[in-house]
Amino acid sequence: MRHWRFIAVVGIFFSVALNAAQVGLIKINGAIGPATASYIARAIDTATDQKDECLVIQLDTPGGLVDSASQIVEKFYAAKIPTVVYVSPAPARAGSAGVFITMAADVAVMAPHTRIGAAHPVELGSSGEVEKTDDVMKKKMENDTASFAQSIADKRHRSVAWAKSAVLDSASITAEEALKTNVIDFIAADLPDLLKQLDGRKINGTALKTAGATVVEIPMNPFEQFSQLFLRPEVMFILMLMVIYGIMGELSSPGAILPGVVGATALILVLYMSAILPVNITGLVLIGLAVILFMADVFSPTHGVLTAGGIVTFFLGAMMLFSQAGPGFGLSLRWIIPATLLTALFFIFVVGKGIRAQFKPAQTGTGTMLGKTVNALSRIDSGGGKVFIEGETWNAVSATPVEAGQRVEIVGIAGLTLTVKSKNN
Numbered sequence: 001m002r003h004w005r006f007i008a009v010v011g012i013f014f015s016v017a018l019n020a021a022q023v024g025l026i027k028i029n030g031a032i033g034p035a036t037a038s039y040i041a042r043a044i045d046t047a048t049d050q051k052d053e054c055l056v057i058q059l060d061t062p063g064g065l066v067d068s069a070s071q072i073v074e075k076f077y078a079a080k081i082p083t084v085v086y087v088s089p090a091p092a093r094a095g096s097a098g099v100f101i102t103m104a105a106d107v108a109v110m111a112p113h114t115r116i117g118a119a120h121p122v123e124l125g126s127s128g129e130v131e132k133t134d135d136v137m138k139k140k141m142e143n144d145t146a147s148f149a150q151s152i153a154d155k156r157h158r159s160v161a162w163a164k165s166a167v168l169d170s171a172s173i174t175a176e177e178a179l180k181t182n183v184i185d186f187i188a189a190d191l192p193d194l195l196k197q198l199d200g201r202k203i204n205g206t207a208l209k210t211a212g213a214t215v216v217e218i219p220m221n222p223f224e225q226f227s228q229l230f231l232r233p234e235v236m237f238i239l240m241l242m243v244i245y246g247i248m249g250e251l252s253s254p255g256a257i258l259p260g261v262v263g264a265t266a267l268i269l270v271l272y273m274s275a276i277l278p279v280n281i282t283g284l285v286l287i288g289l290a291v292i293l294f295m296a297d298v299f300s301p302t303h304g305v306l307t308a309g310g311i312v313t314f315f316l317g318a319m320m321l322f323s324q325a326g327p328g329f330g331l332s333l334r335w336i337i338p339a340t341l342l343t344a345l346f347f348i349f350v351v352g353k354g355i356r357a358q359f360k361p362a363q364t365g366t367g368t369m370l371g372k373t374v375n376a377l378s379r380i381d382s383g384g385g386k387v388f389i390e391g392e393t394w395n396a397v398s399a400t401p402v403e404a405g406q407r408v409e410i411v412g413i414a415g416l417t418l419t420v421k422s423k424n425n
Contacts, residue, residue, distance in 0.1 A: 021213035023195065024052040032064025032097040034276050035228035037071040043218045044079045050216070053208050054082040056194065057105070060089075063096020065278060066121070066145060073104040073152060082106040082203040086194055087114045087175070095119070099166050104152045106203050108184040109194055110175035116183065117172030121145050142168060159183050191215065233322045233331050236273045241339060242266035244291060245346055252351045279321060286317025294347035307344060315340045369410050373423060378404050380420060387418060396420045 024047030028036060040057065047055040076083050085102045087094045088111035094102045099119040102108050110116065121141045146167040153163035159182045165171040178184045188194035199211035220228070229235070246263020250256055293310035300306060318336040369389060377386040377393065381401040387394050387408065396418045402408055412419030 021053050021209045021211075022050060023210055023213045023215050024050065024055040025058065025191075025215050025217045026055070027058045027217070029060045030228075032061055032068050032072070032101070033228070034065070034068055034231050035224055036064070037068040037075075038227065039220055039224045040072050041075045042221075042224070044075055044081070044083065046218050048080050052081060052216070053210050053213060054084050054106075054198070054203070055079075055218075056084045056086055056191075056215075057101075058086050058088055058191075059094055059098060059102065060087065060092035061095060061098040061101075062093065063098055063119075066097055066100075066148075067278070069097035069100045070148070072101050076101075076104045076106070077155075079106075082208065084109060084194070084198065086188065086191075087111060087116060088188075088190075090114050095172075099163075100149060100152055103149070103156055103158050103163060103183065105156075107198065107201065108156075108158070109186055109188050109197075110178060110184050112175055112187055112189060114175045115172055116175070116178055117166045118170045119145065119149060119166040120168065120170040231273065231276060233277060234335055236270060236277055236279075237318070237321065237331055237335060237339065239266045239270045239273070240287070241343065243270060244343065248291075248295075248347070248351045277322070283317045283319070283321030286313050286320065288317075290314035290317060290343075294344070294351070298347075298351065307348065310347070311340060311344045314343055369413065369418070371410065373407055373409050376402050376404055376406050376408050376420075380408065384417075387420065389418075394418050398422070 024043065026039065026043045028040070030036075043057075044055055083105045084107040085094075085105035086109045087098075087102060088109075090111050090113040092111065092114045094110075094114075094116040096119050099116055102110075102116060121138075146164050149163040149167050150160050152158075153160045162171065162173075162181050162183055173181065173183070175184070175187050179187055186197055188197055195210040195213055195215070198208050201208050243263050243266045246259045246261075246266060249259030250263065253259070290310040290313040293306045293313060297304065297306035297310070315336060318331060318339060322330050372389065374387050374389045376396070377388055379385055379401065380387070380396050380398045382397055382399060385396045385398070385402070387396045387410075389410070395416060396408070398408065398420050400422060402420065402422050407423040408420040409423055410418050411421050
C-alpha cells in the first residue's frame with residue numbers, strides 16, 4: 001500500500017511540474033528603434049511557441065521612432081498570447097513612443113513612482129533645443145500622432161482624452177495618476193506582485209494562470225544586439241564623416257587606396273541606414289553644400305570666407321539631419337560641435353594642402369632643371385657637348401653652337417640629354 005502511495009505522490013509531483021505555468025519576459029531599456037521592434041516581434045513569437053501564459057515587456061524608455069512604435073503596436077494586435085507592458089523599475093518612464101506601446105498592450109502596468117506621457121512630436125531647431133512650430137506640416141504631424149494615440153486608447157478601452165492630451169499638450173503623469181485616469185490597469189511593486197495581480201485576469205476570454213509561474217527571460221540574439229548598437233543616428237553620422245574623409249582623402253592623395261576603400265564602404269552602409277532611420281533631406285543637402293564650400297576655398301583666394309560659411313552650413317546640416325527623430329534618436333551638440341571642428345580642420349590642413357601640392361611645380365627630379373641657366377663645360381652644337389648641373393655632368397645639344405664657358409639655358413630634356421640655347425640668343 002505504501003508503495004502505491006509513493007508512486008501516486010511522485011506522479012502528482014511530475015504532473016504539476018509538467019503543467020507549471022510559464023511567463024516570458026523581455027527588458028527594454030533605452031530608445032525605441034528598428035532593433036527594438038524586431039526584438040519584441042521575435043519575443044512574442046518565441047513566447048507563443050513556448051506556450052507561455054503571457055509576455056511581460058519591462059519598459060523604461062525616453063521614447064524613440066514613431067514608425068518603430070507603430071510596428072510594435074501592430075504586432076501586439078496580432079499576438080496570439082497576452083502582452084503585458086510593465087513600466088519598471090522606479091524611476092522608469094514610458095515617454096513619447098513608449099506611451100503608444102504601453103497603451104497598446106493587453107495589460108498596462110506601472111511600478112510606483114514611475115511616469116508616462118509627453119508624446120508630442122518634436123523637432124530640433126537651430127539652437128539644438130526642442131521647438132514647436134505652427135506650420136502646416138507640423139500640424140499634420142501632431143494630428144496624425146494624436147489620432148494614432150486615440151485609436152490605441154479606444155481599442156484597449158483606456159482614456160482617449162488623456163491619450164490625445166499626451167500628444168497635443170505633452171501631458172505627463174505619474175503611475176498613481178495614470179491608474180486614476182484609466183491609462184493603466186494596475187500598479188505592481190515588483191515582478192512577483194505583477195504576476196500575483198495578473199493571476200485570474202481574463203484576456204480574450206481566457207483566465208491567466210500566473211501566480212507562482214516560472215519567469216523565463218528571452219534575451220536579445222547577437223544580430224539584435226548588433227542592430228541596437230549599429231542602427232543609431234550617432235553611428236550613421238560617424239559613417240557619413242568617414243565617407244567625406246575617405247573620398248576627399250583619396251582625391252587629395254591619389255593612389256593611397258585605403259581612404260577610398262573606407263569611404264566607399266562607409267557610403268554603402270550610409271545608404272542602407274538612410275532607408276531605415278528618419279533622415280532629413282535638408283540636413284543632407286546642407287552637409288553636401290558645406291563640403292562644396294570647403295573645396296571651393298582651396299582654389300579661391302577668399303582668405304577663409306568660404307571655409308567659415310562651410311563651418312556654419314555643416315553645423316546647421318548636422319543639427320537638421322535627424323531633427324524629426326523621436327527622443328533618444330537625435331544628435332546632441334556633444335557630437336555635432338566636435339564633428340564640425342574636426343571636419344573644418346580636415347579640409348584646411350589635409351585636403352587643402354594635399355590638393356595644392358598637386359598643382360605646385362615639381363621640386364625635385366629632371367623637371368626642375370627646365371629654365372635654369374648653367375655654364376657650358378665644352379663646346380655644344382647639334383652633335384653634342386657637356387654641361388654641369390645638380391651635381392652631375394649631362395650631355396647637351398644646341399641648334400646654335402655654344403662655346404665652352406658660355407652661359408646656356410636648359411629648354412628641353414630628352415632622356416639623358418639636355419637641349420640648351422645660348423643666353424645671348
